[in-house]
Amino acid sequence: MTRLLDSTPPDWLFQRSIVEWTINDRLRTQLPYLYQLFSHYTQLFFKVSPSSPTLRGGKYVLQLLNRLNAVSGNRYVEIDTGTYEVIVDITDPRFLKVVSELSFPDETQFLSELLDEGDTFVDVGANQGTYSIVASHLVGEHGTVLAFEPQASLSEAVRRSLEKAPANYEVFTMALGDRDGEVDIHVPSSYSGRAGIIEAYSGKRTHDTKQVPIRRADTVLESRESKGNWVVKVDVEGAELAFLRGAQTFLSSVTPSLIIEMNPHSMRDANITEDKFIKEIRGLGFNFFQHTKRGEAKKDIEKLDLSGDKKKDLILN
Incomplete structure (x- = not known):
């Protein structure tokens, strides 16, 4: 039972x-x-x-x-929401949220303030590709979307969706972290959105463990030709600091806006404290933050409060 x-x-x-x-x-x-x-x-x-x-x-x-x-x-079903075409993996219950997000895109409207025609969007932890799809329409045929998703079935869904979208794109079936090699990813049986490389968080309940490639962003992205402004979205369930440590040269060279989801539960399981996080991002040159939904003014990063149990979606500059 x-x-x-x-x-x-x-x-x-x-x-x-x-x-x-x-x-x-x-x-x-x-x-x-x-x-x-x-x-x-x-x-x-x-x-x-x-x-x-x-x-x-x-x-x-x-x-x-x-x-x-x-x-x-x-497994794969095409849904035309009227604004976007998306290929969803219906065996993953998260397809319900993907279609909802693309049908009523309140959660992604802020992207239009960050991306213009010809820009480059990097989606780290793409899942079924909501952000990648929206970004593709914003950057257009002269822009680029680079999507990273270590779950093979979901990266295939993202690839199929981006085939129908206007931007140039690449989809990478790998994790991004602080080393180059292989890593175990833990995929809960209940929900793909909780999958990740932090076993203490993603492996708490019934799950499958699979070995996947892991690379530093510096390895994969450093030599990329810069197109327009760069925006990087990171949703990696407790591996945020590992990503940042493997992306130091890349981040300093393209100086992107960084969208990052901070989950207090995965942070605790990954031993990421507020002080550690602020020190890390301050060291990478991110001095200001704002929340994605509130339309608030930028604040000094030292005022960031990650307490409580609710996820916080942040834009760092």
């Missing part, structure tokens, strides 16, 4: 704001018939419980559908 519960997707993934796109007629009909059962369940549930903020029971319905779908072997 414990193993079964460990493999179910997290409750937050079934918030109404995330799953509601599945009952949109135009989007729902793009799902395979089997997964349209999930949309029917969603529609019925919210009809019966219109005030509920979450889709209760949704994670078990989706888990069952994934097991039935495993027989057919169907």
Whole structure:
């Protein structure tokens, strides 16, 4: 029973704001018939419980559908949101959030303030590629997107999506860290977004461990021709300092804006303290920060507060 519960997707993934796109007629009909059962369940549930903020029971319905779908072997599905075309891996429950993010792109609107035609965007920990897809449309045919995702099935989804997007692109099936070689990545059975190289965080529950290539950003990116401004997004579940230490020459040469997700839980498991983080980024020349959603003015990095249990999405300059 414990193993079964460990493999179910997290409750937050079934918030109404995330799953509601599945009952949109135009989007729902793009799902395979089997997964349209999930949309029917969603529609019925919210009809019966219109005030509920979450889709209760949704994670078990989706888990069952994934097991039935495993027989057919169907994995990748194309969804046209009206603004973006995305190829999602429907065997990964996080596809619900990916389509939601691209259908209602509140979380990524700030990118338009950082990227222009001809710029270069680096997506470290791309998952299924939300940021890469949005960035591709912002940098256009003269810009470049470089996406790094160590989970092979997800990097393939990103590659297929970027084939349909306007920018030049490369997708790398590898992790970025502080050394060149191989590393174990721990992929929870419940949710790909928690995958990472910090076993204390990503390996807490039922998971698979796979060996993947790891490279320093200095190795892969230092010799890249600079195109426009650079923006680097980092979402690596506790390996933030490892990435930064392997990217010192690259970061100093292109002086990008750095978007970084700080998860207090993965930070604790990786032994990253607030002082360590601030010292590291200050040493790399990042002196100011702001949050991605608040539209606030830049603040001195010494005023950064990483306390509490909520994730913080930061822009560093």
